[in-house]
Amino acid sequence: MSANAPAISKRARIKARRNTVQALYGWFMTGKDVADVIAEFESDEQTLAKTDVEYFKLLLRGTIKNSSQLDSRLVNLIDRPVKELDAIERAILHIGCYELEHHLEIPWRVVVNESIELAKMFGADQSHKYINGILDKIAKELRATEINNVR
Numbered sequence: 001m002s003a004n005a006p007a008i009s010k011r012a013r014i015k016a017r018r019n020t021v022q023a024l025y026g027w028f029m030t031g032k033d034v035a036d037v038i039a040e041f042e043s044d045e046q047t048l049a050k051t052d053v054e055y056f057k058l059l060l061r062g063t064i065k066n067s068s069q070l071d072s073r074l075v076n077l078i079d080r081p082v083k084e085l086d087a088i089e090r091a092i093l094h095i096g097c098y099e100l101e102h103h104l105e106i107p108w109r110v111v112v113n114e115s116i117e118l119a120k121m122f123g124a125d126q127s128h129k130y131i132n133g134i135l136d137k138i139a140k141e142l143r144a145t146e147i148n149n150v151r
Helices: 005-030 034-042 053-065 067-074 087-102 108-122 127-142 144-150
Strands: none
Touching: 005 034, 005 053, 005 087, 005 108, 034 053, 053 067, 053 087, 067 087, 087 108, 087 127, 108 127, 127 144
């Protein structure tokens, strides 16, 4: 039984990221208060089923609270103004940047790979390549020691 716990936790964490992409997209479009965005998701039991709800809330609150800082981190790495990024790409980049900076317990490769998977699921046709390139640069900046220890 305990052998299944990490897999369930991993799936629940993946679902938390998926829900966070959708919630951030909604927040970018409406500017609603984070509590209202969370309440919308909590009102639909199907949406949060099998989700690490606490991680979803933590990730959503963290990315919204640090939105300006996350945009500042992206500004020199992207090929257009941040506000012109597709809202889904921006949400995925915010999640990836936030996890790279604030969740050091998650290996950098996991953060980047999960972001690529989110882009494949929600983004435009080749957006996963764009996300990968930007997050690789951010990882090298924020997690240089971790990356160098792997090589």
